[in-house]
Amino acid sequence: MGKAKPEASAPVTGKSVLAAETRRLGRSALLPIALGYGVALCGLAQAWLLARLVAGLLGYPVGGWLDLAGAAALMAAAAGLTALQEIAQSAAGRAARAHLRGVAFGRLLALGPADQRAAGEKATLVVERIEALDGYFSKWMPAAALALAVPCTIILVLLFVDWVSASVLLVMGMLVPIGMAVAGIGAAMASKRQFEALGKLSGRFTDRVRGIPTLVLFNRAGAEADGLARAAEELRARTMKVLRIAFLSSGILELLSAFTLAYLAWRHGALLGNNHPNPVAALWCILLVPAFFQPLRMFSGAYHEAQSARGAATELAPLLAPAPASTGLDLAEVPPRVAVVFSEVVLRYTADRAPALDGLTFSAAAGETLLLAGASGSGKSSALALLLGFRRATGGRVAINGQDVALLKPEELRRISAYIGQKPHIFGGSIFDNIRLAQPEADREAVTAAAQAAQVMQFAADLPQGLDTLVGEGGFGLSGGQAQRVALARAFLRDAPLVLMDEPTASLDPGTEELVLDAIRKLCLGRTAIIATHSAAALRGLPGRVLTLEAGRAAGRRMAGN
Template structure:
């Protein structure tokens, strides 16, 4: 329990730090709604004075008349315009905060790459629901919190000047508002954070189960998963109702305090008016200004729930964004050639599991190719993950041109690398646009040259639109071999000195495999390359030294067919 409480406090502190950073980034956009809110409050106080003068005149206790009525109407219109401007400014602040945070979340998720162990649904929840939950903090709660301090304080001072008893009543009642909200909202931030955790679990489970629906049906697990989803949805409903309970308690308590204040001041000044009150306008103004006093507190109470939700969401986002902070050196320019060496490299994914790499050592001179062979789980993909910067070695040293790669930022390391996986992802768009994804600033001539080198033109020349032929998300419209050649074209276009290929000919028929291998030979020529493969044809047909891995170590034996 103590560890859980300590974790909650650390998460809350990280969330507050994230909210403070975003507030500084917004700058003036965060403060404009506060300035407009002060103007609205000033117009309301002045309007209350004019209405007090008008009512006193109608009761025969003053001289108010048409000028006061016209002035009050003009102030009402001004206040309405200011409220509209304030809402626009609040919306702009919220949108700017969401856009900035969502961009940072996407950048962090992209930087983490495959090393991020979150489910797809949980990542979607971070980028969508939890970022959306921060909108109310900047657009509503922050202006409401500041105005709830400044406006009531100003009204108390003004009322105290004319009638210290009324000022004292407003002071006491105003101080009771945060006390009541604190009592009603104990544990609200924790409940909100748990609500978002439940939402992330439900989103992740639902998304992952939808993607694997055919497998669930095939193994007769659909009904069991439906029950599990129902339980997760019920947990989310329960936690949401606990959070909403705080909002209703806070608003109900505030309305009770406002009604009590108005009733007491009306009774007090009403009895004084019955005995020839020396200043009827001031007495009426002290009563009419009560709504203006409680309105900022009412806005603060309405936004209190959103603040708790935002703090819970910020606590969930903070670890991701903290891990995304760039660490390490930046490259002045990408070197034209690289030599690679590994010395006693160790990598462990989890305690209690065998190491993925256990003292791997080898050297690869610049411009040469290394063919990695070995059974599944021998460490080939783990080595590529280290070279891509998605993981850092637990021990040992990986050096490029004699420099330890852990000194570089992971993004800088990836600038030197062209990677082609087993199934390159094809985005919805044209074939040319998919190739240009590797280097968006490349011109048409460079894209066509890369396509020709990767044997892409061999099939696009037979299409009516050539490289401008549209394809669907995930490569719909392309065969596996064609999608693989598009991935190789990206590597050609990238012109990186280090090429990493992970099972580039897997699941290809012999004819297509020969075409892809020919493109790979061209790609590796003059570059330092590592090719992880089980293919006997690749081991025979690609030039370079073969290194067989066993249990994360370099083996002295020769690669067997099918490894």
């Protein structure tokens, strides 16, 4: 595995990731809290006016149209502030997601193939897990701050009015977090399990949807649908376990709220009947009960959002940790010619498997074409991975123009080479865009010339939109051979001094293979080329030295064409 080195000195947890992002947000995280507090103050004032009005209705000489007008004005102010608060808090959520998504994605690209998780799993991290963080910033943070600030304000104000009511609220308010903490411990543990289930289901679903053609051919689509149903059922069972506890915490809240209301109604109802000294204050206390519990209710509602966000953050933490300073040197300029030397190179992916390269030694002079032959699993692809900076050698030395490649940053190393893999990926977009991937500044002429050189035009000319024909994810509409030629065109456009190829002609018919070999010969001209291949035609048809690998080391040498 490529994650041998510890990422950072301090352990990075989901919690610290969220805290760091909160600090980064700064003022935009505080704005929704301030606006929410303003709404609460409006409510506090309005409740007093309402209390006066109700007291008036009960026969006391207070309250009038002026109070009603004041209440209406406060209503309008509160409505405006509510809208602004909601807008501000969703903006905070977006700002956090945009930033964190960029960081996580950048990290995944930097890790490259060394992170062996499947592409779908990585995409889930960047898409769904980041989305799951939204609730923390857009809901939980303002809710948590207001759940503390607003009830405290209400208690403080009521202390001057009726200390008994204030004390009842204080006790009840303090019972809320205790109740939620008790429920929350179970919820946190269950939440982790739920995330595992969700990830498993999502991954399994993608995998099976991609394989629908295979499942259909074996009449297994129905059975697989049943399997998905079972997985969904398992997810439901797990999620309900989380929710049972999460909802219990809000049940506790309802119970406390109902009890408080009933107690205050009983207390003040009785007092009012016996000539209450301050009827407005009594009614104010009752009217403030919903206002007191409202922020706590919001907090409780956002509580499991925070739980899911923490779960997601824990999964994301390794990606969101401050990146280790990119070790290695920059490349001053791409050298015009490249010589490659492997000396006693060892590459071990995991401790329990035999090393992929086990003392591989060879050299390729500048301008030379070297053909790596050997059975699958003999280490051909691993040798290329080292030259691409996807892996670092476990032992020995890989040198380019005499310089150890381990000294260069991986991305700098890749500036030297062009690469064509076993199954080249075709990105969603036009064929033209797919070729221009290699050189974004290239003009139409250069791209067309590369397409010509790689024999792409041979099939693209027959397509309805030529080079501008759209090809989907995975290369819809392009056969393996056509995709290979698009990749070859990329290499032409890239014009790098080192060409690395992994089985470039494996899926081509003899006619096309000849065309492509022709193009490869042209590509290799004046460049250093290292080509892993087991195709007899390629070994015959490409000029250059053949080096056969066996169990990660050189087996023997012979000249091509013999």
